[in-house]
Amino acid sequence: MKSKALYTFLSVVTLGLSIALLLGIKALTTSFEYQIENNLAGIDLVVGAKGSPLQLVLASVLHMDNPTGNINYNEAKKIAKNPLVKTAVPISYGDNYKGYKIVGTTDDFASLYNAKLATGATPNKSMQVVLGHTVAEQLHLKLGDHILSAHDLVEKSEEVHDEELEVVGIYAPTHTVIDRLITTKLESVWDLHHHEEEEHHEEEHDEHEEAHHETKHQHNEKKEITSLLLSFTSPIGLLTLPRRINEKTNMQAALPKYELDKLYQYTGVGLKTVLWIAYLILVISSLTLFVSFYKMVKERAFDLALLRTYGASNFQLVRMILYEGIIIGVLAYLTGFLISKIGVSVLLQSIQTNQIQNLAQGLPFMAYLQIAGLIFTVIILSILLAIYPIIKMNISTILSHEK
Amino acid sequence: MVRTTDVTFSYPKKTAVFNFPDIDLNEGENLLILGKSGIGKTTLLHLLAGLLQPASGAITIDHNRLNSFSSNKLDRFRGLNIGLVFQKNYAIQSLSVIDNLQARLLFSRKSMNKTFVFDLLKQLDLLALKNSKPNELSEGQLQRLGIAMAVVHYPQVILADEPTSSLDDENCKLVIELLLQQAKRTNANLIVITHDHRIKSLFSKSIVL
Numbered sequence: 048m049k050s051k052a053l054y055t056f057l058s059v060v061t062l063g064l065s066i067a068l069l070l071g072i073k074a075l076t077t078s079f080e081y082q083i084e085n086n087l088a089g090i091d092l093v094v095g096a097k098g099s100p101l102q103l104v105l106a107s108v109l110h111m112d113n114p115t116g117n118i119n120y121n122e123a124k125k126i127a128k129n130p131l132v133k134t135a136v137p138i139s140y141g142d143n144y145k146g147y148k149i150v151g152t153t154d155d156f157a158s159l160y161n162a163k164l165a166t167g168a169t170p171n172k173s174m175q176v177v178l179g180h181t182v183a184e185q186l187h188l189k190l191g192d193h194i195l196s197a198h199d200l201v202e203k204s205e206e207v208h209d210e211e212l213e214v215v216g217i218y219a220p221t222h223t224v225i226d227r228l229i230t231t232k233l234e235s236v237w238d239l240h241h242h243e244e245e246e247h248h249e250e251e252h253d254e255h256e257e258a259h260h261e262t263k264h265q266h267n268e269k270k271e272i273t274s275l276l277l278s279f280t281s282p283i284g285l286l287t288l289p290r291r292i293n294e295k296t297n298m299q300a301a302l303p304k305y306e307l308d309k310l311y312q313y314t315g316v317g318l319k320t321v322l323w324i325a326y327l328i329l330v331i332s333s334l335t336l337f338v339s340f341y342k343m344v345k346e347r348a349f350d351l352a353l354l355r356t357y358g359a360s361n362f363q364l365v366r367m368i369l370y371e372g373i374i375i376g377v378l379a380y381l382t383g384f385l386i387s388k389i390g391v392s393v394l395l396q397s398i399q400t401n402q403i404q405n406l407a408q409g410l411p412f413m414a415y416l417q418i419a420g421l422i423f424t425v426i427i428l429s430i431l432l433a434i435y436p437i438i439k440m441n442i443s444t445i446l447s448h449e450k
Numbered sequence: 451m452v453r454t455t456d457v458t459f460s461y462p463k464k465t466a467v468f469n470f471p472d473i474d475l476n477e478g479e480n481l482l483i484l485g486k487s488g489i490g491k492t493t494l495l496h497l498l499a500g501l502l503q504p505a506s507g508a509i510t511i512d513h514n515r516l517n518s519f520s521s522n523k524l525d526r527f528r529g530l531n532i533g534l535v536f537q538k539n540y541a542i543q544s545l546s547v548i549d550n551l552q553a554r555l556l557f558s559r560k561s562m563n564k565t566f567v568f569d570l571l572k573q574l575d576l577l578a579l580k581n582s583k584p585n586e587l588s589e590g591q592l593q594r595l596g597i598a599m600a601v602v603h604y605p606q607v608i609l610a611d612e613p614t615s616s617l618d619d620e621n622c623k624l625v626i627e628l629l630l631q632q633a634k635r636t637n638a639n640l641i642v643i644t645h646d647h648r649i650k651s652l653f654s655k656s657i658v659l
Contacts (some may be wrong), residue, residue: 351538356499357557358529360522443496446536 052337059379061332062422064195065389066383068325072318074132074391076409079314083109083307086158086224089134091285091321093301094118094126095274098300101310107138107274108303110148114140117271118298120233123226131284132277134159134178139236139272142196147182148446149196149229151236151272159226159276167189167216172235177216179226188214194229196239209323230375236269333425336375341434351437352445364437372430376423384415452498452607452639457507459493467505470494471657473641480633482650485659492644494659497610499532500524500643502635514605529558532636533605535629537612539596541584544557546645547571547595550578551602558603567602574598574628593625601632608633610642614649626652 086109095103098115105112120137126137136241138158150156157177167190187196193211211310212231220226232332274448279285289300338399351364453473458468467572475481485491496502497509499515509516511531519527541550548567555562571577574594579587587595593613600608610629614622626642627651635642642649650656 122622154657166633264586350542353542354557356501356532356534357554358525359557360525362522365555427559443493443501446496446501447492 050256050341055375056333057333058336058339058375061328061380062375062379062426063386064088065325065328065332066418066422067386068184068321069421070383070387070415071391071394072325073324073414073418074387076315076318076395077410078191078391078395079311083311084259085222086160087303087307088161088223089278090276090303091279092150092277092289093274093303094277094298094303095124097297100299101306103274103299103301104306105310106225107276108307109230110150115299115352117273118275119164120270122296123272124286124297125276125297126275126296128322129278129284129288131281131288132275133280134278136276137166137233137272138274138276139233141236141273142198142239144182144194144196144229145186147179147229149176149225149231149236151231151233154364156276157225157228160223161242162221162225164216165219167214169330170215170232170235170349173232173238174210174212175215175235176212176229176231178214179218179228179230181216181226183217183230188217190214190217233272241417253411254354277446318326329422329425332379333429336426336432337373338409339431340372341436344368344433344436348440348445352440352442354439355442356446359441361438365434368426368437370428370433372421372426376426380419380422397410451512451650452641453508453510454498454512455508456541457497457504459490459497459504461504466514468493470497470507470659472658473498475639475641475655478634478639479655480630480653482641482653482656483641483643483659484645484647484650484656485643486645489659491645491659492611495609495643498607499534499609500528501583513565513622524540526559527639529605530603532568532629533603533608535596535600535610535613537615539592539599539656541592541595546581546583547576547587547598550584550595551598554602560603564605564639565652568596568600573631580610589594590621593621593637594628597625597628597632601636601638603627604636605638608636608638608640612644613642614644614646619648622646 076352088108088110088366093103093107095107095114096118102112103115106114117139123135123137126132127137134155136155137151138156140148142149157163157169162179164177165176176194178186188265192214194214195211212229212235218225277284277288279288285302289302292298299354354360429440452473454470454473456472457470458467459470462499470490475483483491493502497504497512500509500519511527514527514531515523515528522612532649533631541547542553545553548571551567551571568577568580571580574597576591576594576598579591582594584592596613600610613625613629617625629640629642630652632638642653
């Protein structure tokens with residue numbers, strides 16, 4: 048009796064574990080896919096400084112890495128004028144506020160992510176910012192607050208600009224990367240760094256006002272941005288423009304979908320390994336289940352034969368065992384579901400940084416149904432194999448041997 | 451009403467063939483089948499219960515020829531019309547006395563007549579133990595539970611396989627009297643197979659194999 052309870056417990060635990068892993072992997076995959084898909088926001092091409100295309104995409108689309116460098120804004124504008132380009136959104140950054148990146152851009156940036164203002168307005172002049180939903184929530188900022196940006200993208204940067212940025216708007220949640228960004232006009236970023244350069248030049252050329260004016264003129268000529276986010280009117284743009292940019296300019300064009308798919312394939316190896324482990328555990332648990340039921344059928348052979356003498360048909364006996372299997376399956380599924388929910392939530396909490404947000408995505412009903420279908424197929428197969436002795440049972444022999 | 455005609459049986463991969471004498475019992479009649487070990491007594495009992503199929507011949511209970519039934523129909527027929535008593539009595543260990551009887555009725559697709567069941571338990575001196583588990587019963591109490599299980603569904607035939615072989619004279623007589631009493635009460639045919647000659651005098655009809 049104790050060994051039966053132990054086998055049942057083991058079956059529930061191992062089955063539950065494999066269900067948890069299968070659901071967990073599915074949830075993680077769905078969450079990552081959603082995260083990437085959602086943050087692509089219709090961006091077909093990213094144009095930035097030469098370097099790693101993946102780094103450019105991570106920095107410009109997911110805002111997860113340092114940019115490869117800056118590009119000349121005037122050069123970028125020439126690309127934006129191409130008739131194949133539907134939208135061109137420049138972004139420029141290099142500062143942060145308490146770890147949240149400050150992105151200088153145009154109003155079109157918010158449209159990429161369908162971000163709507165929850166309160167306030169969009170900036171109409173330099174040094175005004177709109178906060179993403181998470182930023183406002185986490186830092187308890189409200190309209191009219193003033194913030195001092197820190198140089199660099201590192202949260203604990205000690206170089207803080209003197210100029211204050213005023214909060215004029217807060218976006219409603221979008222579950223995209225914009226939730227964790229502080230957006231402002233391009234001019235704000237340029238002004239912040241222009242003042243910095245001015246101070247630098249003032250120190251060096253305090254007595255040469257002419258030289259100072261020359262520097263200001265050069266600055267206007269050399270306005271820089273981090274990257275340009277493009278979407279095309281036609282797929283032909285994807286075929287022609289990237290090559291032209293890469294070959295004929297000192298900028299690089301990176302395809303975000305391609306780069307992120309590649310990244311996902313690399314990182315997906317780990318998930319695939321865990322998935323195979325989950326299948327392996329499923330096989331082991333179905334074997335445990337089979338042994339448990341087979342043992343039960345063997346040990347209860349006389350009871351089952353006795354039930355046959357009471358008028359129970361083979362089908363009734365099989366149904367009794369099936370019910371037991373289904374109860375184990377349901378218990379295992381509930382256990383697995385709970386473990387996966389807790390596990391995925393803990394895992395995502397631990398990897399969620401200022402750069403990644405709202406990773407957890409609920410699985411579609413079909414995914415739950417598919418895994419439930421797989422588990423119950425395995426259970427029913429294990430039971431059918433285990434109950435074969437019932438079907439072949441010779442009641443007379445069993446009853447005679449027990450005499 | 452039990453009738454057998456020219457029943458033979460042989461076990462697979464064995465050359466020995468059992469040829470059984472014909473049985474002809476009218477309603478309410480009882481039969482003792484005597485024979486030494488290995489003569490085929492239990493085989494005959496299992497044939498009568500439909501647990502084995504004869505190689506040839508016919509077994510008829512209440513005008514129903516058992517070997518014409520499909521497996522499922524035979525199971526149903528057995529559940530409704532036949533009660534079996536074993537030498538060593540078994541019951542489902544996880545169920546109480548009353549639940550075992552209820553399970554027996556459930557598989558016979560009969561509802562429980564509480565008055566009848568309680569009366570039966572009282573006659574078999576088991577009423578006070580109705581909520582006890584089989585492992586809490588003595589051998590004698592288990593034997594009586596076996597009888598209760600065999601008659602609770604009002605069978606047409608009660609088949610008992612060596613019900614007295616391990617009992618002393620007093621208990622041997624008691625068990626057979628209980629079986630006869632229950633058979634009479636349900637107007638069933640009682641067929642007892644045994645090698646125990648002590649009970650021969652209690653049966654008006656007997657066959658020696």
